[in-house]
Amino acid sequence: MTGFNWHAIKAIYLFELARFRRTLMTGLAVPVLTTSLYFIVFGSAIGSRMTQVDGIPYAAFIVPGLIMLSMFTESIFNASFGIYMPKFTGTIYELQSAPVSALETVIAYVGAAATKSMSVGFTIFATAHLFVDVPVAHPLAMLGFMAVIAVSFCLFGFILGIWAQSFEQLQIIPLLVIMPMTFLGGAFYSIAMLPEPWRTITLFNPVVYLISGFRWTFFGQGDVAIHYSLLFVLGMLALCSAVIGWMFRTGYRLKK
Amino acid sequence: MASIITISALTKVYASGFAALKGIDLTIEEGEIFALLGPNGAGKTTLISIICGNVNPSGGTVSVAGHDIVTGYRGSRTAIGLVPQELATDSFEKVIDTVRFSRGLFGKRRDDALVEKILRDLSLWDKRDARILELSGGMKRRVMIAKALSHEPRVLFLDEPTAGVDVELRRDMWGLVRQLRDTGVTIILTTHYIEEAEEMADRVGVITRGELLLVEDKATLMKKLGRKTLTIHLSEPLAVLPPALAGRGIVLAGEGWRLEYSFDTHAERTGISTVLRQLGDLGIGYKDLDTRQSSLEDIFVSLVHREEAA
Numbered sequence: 192m193t194g195f196n197w198h199a200i201k202a203i204y205l206f207e208l209a210r211f212r213r214t215l216m217t218g219l220a221v222p223v224l225t226t227s228l229y230f231i232v233f234g235s236a237i238g239s240r241m242t243q244v245d246g247i248p249y250a251a252f253i254v255p256g257l258i259m260l261s262m263f264t265e266s267i268f269n270a271s272f273g274i275y276m277p278k279f280t281g282t283i284y285e286l287q288s289a290p291v292s293a294l295e296t297v298i299a300y301v302g303a304a305a306t307k308s309m310s311v312g313f314t315i316f317a318t319a320h321l322f323v324d325v326p327v328a329h330p331l332a333m334l335g336f337m338a339v340i341a342v343s344f345c346l347f348g349f350i351l352g353i354w355a356q357s358f359e360q361l362q363i364i365p366l367l368v369i370m371p372m373t374f375l376g377g378a379f380y381s382i383a384m385l386p387e388p389w390r391t392i393t394l395f396n397p398v399v400y401l402i403s404g405f406r407w408t409f410f411g412q413g414d415v416a417i418h419y420s421l422l423f424v425l426g427m428l429a430l431c432s433a434v435i436g437w438m439f440r441t442g443y444r445l446k447k
Numbered sequence: 448m449a450s451i452i453t454i455s456a457l458t459k460v461y462a463s464g465f466a467a468l469k470g471i472d473l474t475i476e477e478g479e480i481f482a483l484l485g486p487n488g489a490g491k492t493t494l495i496s497i498i499c500g501n502v503n504p505s506g507g508t509v510s511v512a513g514h515d516i517v518t519g520y521r522g523s524r525t526a527i528g529l530v531p532q533e534l535a536t537d538s539f540e541k542v543i544d545t546v547r548f549s550r551g552l553f554g555k556r557r558d559d560a561l562v563e564k565i566l567r568d569l570s571l572w573d574k575r576d577a578r579i580l581e582l583s584g585g586m587k588r589r590v591m592i593a594k595a596l597s598h599e600p601r602v603l604f605l606d607e608p609t610a611g612v613d614v615e616l617r618r619d620m621w622g623l624v625r626q627l628r629d630t631g632v633t634i635i636l637t638t639h640y641i642e643e644a645e646e647m648a649d650r651v652g653v654i655t656r657g658e659l660l661l662v663e664d665k666a667t668l669m670k671k672l673g674r675k676t677l678t679i680h681l682s683e684p685l686a687v688l689p690p691a692l693a694g695r696g697i698v699l700a701g702e703g704w705r706l707e708y709s710f711d712t713h714a715e716r717t718g719i720s721t722v723l724r725q726l727g728d729l730g731i732g733y734k735d736l737d738t739r740q741s742s743l744e745d746i747f748v749s750l751v752h753r754e755e756a757a
Contacts, residue, residue: 288527
């Protein structure tokens, strides 16, 4: 057999989606619930005293950040789990012995995880509309941005899943690195609100550029110029792709 | 018969520095059942894992159905079905779904008729909608075989197919393997149960410490290395072995009712007639004689011991 193994991509993709379907209730109920809680706490309780950020009602202002926060963690969690579980249970033997290339493997696993992550993003977006009017200045850019973010973080999660050798290692990066970076990256505030030197320090946090870019697609403005955001997103995409390429070439933690 | 797998100068050194394979050369013929026999840690699983793609080789080449396993991995892997030693299944999947999944993974179009046939042949059809976690260990192993067969491989690898399986299931498994061979599938199995190799294989390879000690037709191997034991059933029990018979490898057994004499079938003089004449001279009567070919197990143990002594 030569050529691209589409059947394998389809098989893995559907297998992963079936896995998500089994946990559909928690998979979608959790983001809806957390979004609602954030709205109650930040939007109503605190937001009522803040009214506006950069001329945007606070409750609407936090929507892009909320979507990003959930999509980061969902992407990482789903993609890392997807490849970690076969390693853990031993079923990875089948993937290793199948006529499937590295590219096909990545497309299937990352594609499935990104699909899940996008649907979580949409769910939050829809839930937010129950609480507040959210204008979207550039709908196509918003969709594109969501897709690229989902793919980038799923690639990152995939790397994590290959690297991790225990469930603890699987959790450590999303909880101890990504979560704080997101909270400090302006998910719930504009970095213009920070005093110096924190404002300059914050600019070293790559997540700032991602959230700012996504916010730009909603309100036509962000903390940093949109082309910086694009640069960071594409940079992350390229970096993760390169690392995955290296992992498959060397068999790093996939093959002895 | 044409060869389907050609292995030459294959080596594997793990990152730890452990040399698991030290230059394996082996050719597998299409349609045969080949048993790879060796103690634990001999390199059986490493060898299989390299051929199937689970472990990267350190040196040497392997080709399967005319495709190099590295440069032509799609071709070689498409030709192979693997049933690994460890039971590894997706617990929450349904039996039929996991078999369909495997077929897709190996690049084949969905074929419900074929999947049904495989499941029926493996007595899994009634369980097709059961989740794998509900199945017994033996059933799970059948599921793994079904997965390995789902893409119609030409070569099937069974790594320790009957490890930890009860006697009845082992018999079933042997029957199944023969049935598969009849359909033209080449089967390579590893085992450390000699009984299994003896029961099923056409050819046997003995591997220990990463080296193939020998590869031989099972029948030839047993003939070549075989020893036979002559058992003499006495009419009257003996209290002790008569001194005249001592020093020839004759032992008294069965509470004095039997004499057992072991001899090399290839020796110029087996010594049987001498033993029987001496019994006549001593006036020891016997009512029956039988000889027994030594098993592969005996052969194997002596081979491995010879290797260790060297």
